[in-house]
Amino acid sequence: MNVLELNGLVRSFPGTLAVDRVSLSLRAGEIHGLVGGNGAGKSTLIRMIAGLITPDTGTICSNGVRMDVWDTNSAERAGIVTVHQEGEFFPTLSVAENTAHASGFPRTRGGLIDWATLHAQCQALLQGCPEQAHPQRLASSLSNSARQLIRLAAALHQKPQLLILDEPTAALSHHESEWLFQKIRQLKSDGGTVLYISHRLEEVLGNCDRVSVLRDGRLIATTPAADWTTAALITAMAASSSDETTNMTTSDATQTGHNALLPADETQFTEGPTPPGRNSAEAAIVITWPNSRRPEGVDKLPVARGQIVAIYGLIGSGRSSFAEKIMQLRERDGLSISINNQELTGDTPRRMLREGISLLPEDRLTQSVFATHTIRANVVLSSLYQTGICGLINTAVERRASHRVIHDFNVRCSGTEQTMQTLSGGNQQKLLLGRCLLGEPRLLILDEPTRGVDAAARLDLYQAIRDTASCGAAVLMLTSDLDEALEQADSVAVFRNGQLQQIFSAAPQQRSAVTAAAFGTNRGSDQAAPLQHPDSTDTAKSSATRTETTPSAADTSGRTPIGVNQRFLNRSEFILAVAVCGLILQLKTSASGFQLFSVLHAAAPWCVLSLAAMVVIIAGGIDISIGSILAVAAAAAANVLQQPLPAAISLPLALVTAIVTGACCGLINGWTAVRFHIHPIVVTLGTLTIFRGLVILMLGRNAITGIAPELHFLSLHEASGFRTGIVVAAGVVIAAAVWLRRTQTGRQLYAVGSSANAAFQCGLPVRRIRILSFVISGALAGLTGIMQLSSSMQMQGTLGNGWELTAIAAAVIGGVSIDGGRGTVIGVILGCILLRLSGTALVHWGIPDHHLQLFTGAMLFLAVAVGGSRRGGEHRHG
């Protein structure tokens, strides 16, 4: 019986055919290995199985039924669970909650979330797992391997029919991997199927029943694992992709003969080094690793001027982080780099650039291209300080420089003022390479320079790289394409597990040796002739040490016990609570006539309004129109109250009117922001003025006074002196707390604010939740409006003017993170009460009224300056 049958799946991306007529059947109760080099199409294949992308042609049969529509939902129904290599996480949520958003929350009989059960479930799910994270611990405090283990444990716990594991052991230690193998064997004996994708061939052969090999998007073979040996697998994967590209590289490219970016006529560019020739023996640049952390392999990487060194390694082998370390984009860990025996000391990317190191990063979209800017702006960015006079831009020089790049690299475009995003990937990459070269680097680091680039542009790029080298620059080319490494470079350095393993001369016959070194089997390396450190081929030594070295450094870093996320009060709330209690005590004892309830009474509408601000911020938005919404709702309610209706009808009607009006205003905000992808601050800035205008239109010139006195009971019961307002606010606060804490929608609000990407992966309706947050916020603001109306008994056009900022301030003081995903109702209420109390205290202490604002400001400023809210990612885009 086949759990899943794939028939002739084809999927192409612009420029590449990622998966080419793959037919694969997965039997019930087997562990199926899937291996292949980089770019063999494994990831595309599993993304199709998971329903994340649709195949161009081909069919998928699940349990013998042919599926016409195959998306994430149908995959879920078929019992398919995927653990992606780089799964998303909700950083501000607890471990238990992270596992629950994908698989569902346990409920109590009343339909609320049962946290105790959830934590127990999480505990049970982590039973026997090497990572014993506390269920209430924050996910952001976990190391990579811990996250991966929890993800795996959660997936296994779902007892899936088909479990897809993409490189599950990349971040795991030997011991942790063993646990995983034991678990998947157990799953198999329970009748489950596992599709196991890995670069670690021993693991695949040791655990799988059948193994399929993919190469260049095609399925090469599917046979029982017993028929394979590691060497045979390597041969099958590494067989030279005999396509036109490789042949063309040697013949055509040399004939096309583009002039590379020669430092030519411009005065600014004449200081280029003279070409020293290709086989210069002098190693100008040496990259050295600290000795202590190098139990094996090589600890020096020399790069001579004019030399191209390819750095080859599988995905996750630490190539990119190596490049980022050199460029000072991340902590260096003792890695040092010297040019001509002079160590480079620059501590920012800018300084490194000035020292002559230039990096072309791997991910073009997020790391290197300025998509909406012109070609000229993109090309000259790194070397602008060379073209300017008195800091002013010399457009002519810029144009000439970009024209030269366009011409030299054969970029197909209409001119220097075209925007980057209208160009193809290959042309973009050429221009970005041009940007690096304009700075005349001494060391050029290219991370996957030909990723997503079509064949013709690839040849141009290779030519440009070679020309750069022959002009005297040293080139490090980080690549996961073995052909590219062997064809283009002078030597190939192999990375594995974040370490440099061996350095080979680039020759076609080294193919199997390089593959073996990259995959971590040292079979076949005895035929290889490494250029350096012959000791490192000592197979026994390296394979013995390997298991000890695999646990990553991150593993040990985040083990601080933090499980405070779900406690009654966290630290900042505790401080707030202490401050509130202290103030109350102080006022009780010192100030005569201090009434706590009158302060709370005055704080009641503010608490509700702060909750309104908080709800939107938690979901990752912001609403600065709540002050105006409040006024609109109050005006609408006042209009209702002025109608000649009996109080029994008009009062509830007014209440409903206010809340519904508020919710409608919130809906307008949310829908506009989500539908048109406008930043919520712009939308609510617009609606802030619109709603305010509406208020005055509704009121006319004058304030409405003498509103039905019956309404006053909402604030204060005259006869008994009972402060109804406090009760109303308390009710709202409790409802909000229960909603945010104990219902699935409430938690989804947090999830969306924490990470929209992760929420999307979990299948949450991100847009709907965002709109919902605005609607709830509007409704709460409307409620505040009628509360305010009932206490002041008059309606003015300026009601609520500027209140939104105070409400947001209260939320921030209460510990709500402006990036979303974090904040509690208790904190917000405490922040709000503290603001009110301190106002009263200042009055009692005889401090003039006008100092109050300073006090509020200082408190907020402290909360921001000392508090830990940081810019979410460095990449704050879209």
Place this chain on the structure above:
Amino acid sequence: MDKPRTLSRTRQTPAKNMSQSVFRGSEFFSAGRLVPILLLICSAGIIASQVHRPVILLKTWLPWIDVGCLAIAMTPVIMMGGIDLSVASQVALHSVVFGLCLQAGWPLFPAISCTLCVAVFCGFVNGGLVARGRPSLLVTLATMALYRGFAMSFAGAEPVRLATPVSDPDHLPVQYIAFAGLAFFAWLLVHRTTAGRWILAVGENRTAARISGVPDRRLDVLAWTTCGLTAGLVAVMNVLQHNVAIPDSALGAELQAIACVIVGGTLITGGRGGMTGTLLGIAVVSTLDIALQFLSTRFPLISVESRMIVTGILLISVAVSTQNFAGKRSA
């Protein structure tokens, strides 16, 4: 905005069509600009038809010059993807500081330089915190309250009146000259210097900018400090004009300034926009407002409130059109 990256990446089909390159040269007359420009022409026409003594216009526009100066300083900040909510509070604080200095009998120039020092410091506090990774929205929200609080405390809730008037209120205001100068220098900075190019680059893609050697943190400090300095200039001019420093002056001016920048076509997420747009935005918003003001004296239907509604609708519609325009090009 909430489009997950996984989706947008699969949708990235490189547009190879050369005929798409219609975005050459001036972006001034792009689609997002159409509505504002038409509005500008209409409202200018209305004003021209209503006003008989053009000199009066100088007075009418005066409050908008303050907003305009703030909008100009705000433009680089927004181009970097940040925001400065504290400018209006800064104007209040700096005018109080200036007023107190003058009240204490300081000569004009020491008073001005003292005020500008305070202004630079206030801006530097914002910029420093932003450069250390705090979200600018939050930082400037806090300093907005803080600076306003200082203004109130220093002034003691009462406007600071100058005993000896420094200038004649009916004099032709120097604000216009200062505004023109500021606009020119800001335009030069944004469009003709490397710093301007860097600002756009940081707003578009901070990671890429850093890798390309852009000193993004220094730019943060620079942009917010400039904002503070401009607020100081506005404050000085205001006090000199009116001979009084009001601690709760310029309430809501920061939002008006932001609205001008957005109407000018600068993306709130950064990376696109410029000074020309902002100048257009200032012109449109102020002209529209003043035109409606003139009309409201004629037609009772058009009142203050409808002016606000019109401005709000203009803001959102421009945001929708710029966003769609940008979206079409990037999706």
